[in-house]
Amino acid sequence: MTRARNFLELISVLRTKKDFLNAVFESKNRQMSLSNARNLIDDISIEELEANNLIEIFNNEVLLGEHLTRFLEAQLVDNYDEELFDYKNIFLKISKSIELYRTSFEVSGDAHKHTRNIHRYLRRIPNNLLDSLKSMQHHVEFTYRSAATNREKLQELKGYNEMLDEFYETLEFISRNMRVHLEFFEQINDNALDLQRFRVGEYILTIRDTLIKTTQIVIDYIRDTERSIHFHKHLVELKELSDRKEIRSKTNMYELIFNAKREPLLSGLSVVEKRNVQIKFYPDYANEEEFELRYLASLNKPNMIEKKANLNEPIEDDFLEEAIIVTVDYSDILYEYIDAKEQEGSFLTYLQHKEPELDGEELLAAYLDTIITNSQELVFTQEDEMVYGYRCMSAYSISNTAKTLQDSIL
Amino acid sequence: MMIDTNRLPSTTKAIFDTLRGGNFIIDNHPEPEQRKMFIDCESYLPTLRAYFEPLGYDLEEGDGFFLFYIKDLVDSAKEHRMNQMISMLDIITLVLGVFPNFNVGWKGSPSELEIALKGDTLRREELENMRSIKGKTLTERCVSIFDTLSKFGCMIPLDDIFNNYLVGSSYNYLTEFYESVQRINNEVAKKNEIEDEE
Numbered sequence: 001m002t003r004a005r006n007f008l009e010l011i012s013v014l015r016t017k018k019d020f021l022n023a024v025f026e027s028k029n030r031q032m033s034l035s036n037a038r039n040l041i042d043d044i045s046i047e048e049l050e051a052n053n054l055i056e057i058f059n060n061e062v063l064l065g066e067h068l069t070r071f072l073e074a075q076l077v078d079n080y081d082e083e084l085f086d087y088k089n090i091f092l093k094i095s096k097s098i099e100l101y102r103t104s105f106e107v108s109g110d111a112h113k114h115t116r117n118i119h120r121y122l123r124r125i126p127n128n129l130l131d132s133l134k135s136m137q138h139h140v141e142f143t144y145r146s147a148a149t150n151r152e153k154l155q156e157l158k159g160y161n162e163m164l165d166e167f168y169e170t171l172e173f174i175s176r177n178m179r180v181h182l183e184f185f186e187q188i189n190d191n192a193l194d195l196q197r198f199r200v201g202e203y204i205l206t207i208r209d210t211l212i213k214t215t216q217i218v219i220d221y222i223r224d225t226e227r228s229i230h231f232h233k234h235l236v237e238l239k240e241l242s243d244r245k246e247i248r249s250k251t252n253m254y255e256l257i258f259n260a261k262r263e264p265l266l267s268g269l270s271v272v273e274k275r276n277v278q279i280k281f282y283p284d285y286a287n288e289e290e291f292e293l294r295y296l297a298s299l300n301k302p303n304m305i306e307k308k309a310n311l312n313e314p315i316e317d318d319f320l321e322e323a324i325i326v327t328v329d330y331s332d333i334l335y336e337y338i339d340a341k342e343q344e345g346s347f348l349t350y351l352q353h354k355e356p357e358l359d360g361e362e363l364l365a366a367y368l369d370t371i372i373t374n375s376q377e378l379v380f381t382q383e384d385e386m387v388y389g390y391r392c393m394s395a396y397s398i399s400n401t402a403k404t405l406q407d408s409i410l
Numbered sequence: 411m412m413i414d415t416n417r418l419p420s421t422t423k424a425i426f427d428t429l430r431g432g433n434f435i436i437d438n439h440p441e442p443e444q445r446k447m448f449i450d451c452e453s454y455l456p457t458l459r460a461y462f463e464p465l466g467y468d469l470e471e472g473d474g475f476f477l478f479y480i481k482d483l484v485d486s487a488k489e490h491r492m493n494q495m496i497s498m499l500d501i502i503t504l505v506l507g508v509f510p511n512f513n514v515g516w517k518g519s520p521s522e523l524e525i526a527l528k529g530d531t532l533r534r535e536e537l538e539n540m541r542s543i544k545g546k547t548l549t550e551r552c553v554s555i556f557d558t559l560s561k562f563g564c565m566i567p568l569d570d571i572f573n574n575y576l577v578g579s580s581y582n583y584l585t586e587f588y589e590s591v592q593r594i595n596n597e598v599a600k601k602n603e604i605e606d607e608e
Contacts (some may be wrong), residue, residue: 150510235503253591262479266432364464372426
């Protein structure tokens with residue numbers, strides 16, 4: 001058993017085993033059983049072919065090597081199929097057979113021979129149509145993947161779209177020719193021919209349906225790719241300006257951000273990582289001075305950022321630049337309120353009592369914020385409470401409400 | 411205004427928490443709970459908008475996504491955002507150059523990017539020069555690209571063995587933004603160029 005080291009050695013292996021390779025290629029699915037193969041060549045030759053990747057052995061079956069199969073099919077089958085897929089020629093042959101059938105029928109010749117021929121021609125059509133569709137798809141998948149640039153990919157898609165159009169015309173051609181011979185098919189009333197005729201009709205309908213859908217997908221793809229190319233070109237231009245530090249002066253990007261009255265609240269690049277502690281601040285942006293004050297104040301609350309609680313530690317500038325704390329957490333007050341068993345007032349009353357400095361819009365925000373984020377801990381009643389001009393639902397602790405209800409029942 | 415909590419969907423808290431965390435709510439999220447939030451946002455938009463507005467958050471609808479907007483940002487925050495969008499510009503230009511069909515619904519993994527960049531010296535160099543991307547090796551930097559896109563909210567990691575990510579509808583936010591960025595003072599620039607040449 002040897003592995004070919006150069007082209008000549010490989011050719012030599014192919015030449016000595018050509019009959020066997022041809023037999024495998026001609027077999028169904030390009031494979032034959034190992035026992036059949038052993039009838040044709042010895043085990044050493046099988047091993048040699050396997051070592052050269054010309055065949056593969058799997059589950060007691062000898063398969064022709066993948067690369068060799070592809071090569072041979074591309075060279076032999078596709079070209080051969082071109083002959084088969086020449087529907088113009090096929091229908092010429094059918095017309096000729098019909099003509100011969102009529103002549104031989106009149107002179108009492110072998111008319112059945114001609115119906116058998118027509119039957120054979122028709123039987124080929126459905127599988128040929130399917131093969132054409134599959135080969136087009138395989139071709140475009142391969143070329144699309146191997147296309148390096150967007151423009152090449154777009155070109156492939158456009159080519160595929162043209163192929164689909166041509167194929168659609170082929171279907172129309174077959175339908176048209178089948179209709180031309182409809183009178184003959186009805187006249188001879190041959191069941192086998194009718195069956196093949198219906199089969200062709202059925203395949204044409206199914207493939208036409210697939211073609212319509214595929215064409216729509218391809219058109220959408222082309223549109224998306226064109227848009228993507230246009231968008232990418234635009235981004236490349238912007239990036240060039242950015243690389244030259246001209247994006248502020250030569251585009252409206254600065255105005256878009258700095259003149260905007262509102263900005264989206266986005267996370268992502270505003271997470272601050274320090275000393276293995278990740279802290280996320282909401283919202284991501286706010287006033288620096290305010291942040292500094294809140295940050296210093298937060299250091300007095302050991303539970304919030306315990307690992308950073310060092311008042312003497314100077315605040316680094318980059319930290320201030322990247323993110324800002326604004327959220328004031330009133331959940332603690334809410335839990336105090338829930339835990340206070342004798343508490344009968346609403347949460348708003350309790351909040352006002354605990355945070356007398358909170359007023360107006362701040363109170364409304366704090367109240368809504370706390371009740372939204374802790375809504376499971378509260379029950380809401382139909383009573384209204386006014387906060388900063390807004391009528392808000394009163395929120396009570398679930399446990400206290402249950403107690404109140406129990407008291408009222410008793 | 412009457413804020414009637416009974417008229418709000420059961421997902422209000424989850425919606426609020428998600429959006430307030432600087433995240434998008436999108437219509438093509440792989441998790442059903444997230445898609446439910448999107449449907450609820452669509453169905454209860456006026457109510458939710460009125461509910462969140464006193465808190466200082468404007469609930470806004472985009473092409474397949476919802477997010478919060480906030481007002482009165484200070485200049486330093488806007489500067490930060492400007493840098494953020496310039497960093498994202500580098501990343502999107504690179505990814506779109508490698509994957510022409512990179513768009514909403516696209517699926518791919520950092521290893522696919524790595525394979526593509528191995529044969530593309532120019533883009534590999536671009537990636538190496540990106541300051542916002544972490545990692546020393548090509549693998550690490552490719553992972554960092556997907557991670558950054560995921561943190562921004564326009565990609566979602568999928569729970570599969572291939573380490574795939576899905577491009578969410580939130581990507582439309584970025585495309586809309588960059589499409590609205592246009593060249594200005596072209597005539598002035600051309601005039602300057604001509605003067606320079608002279």
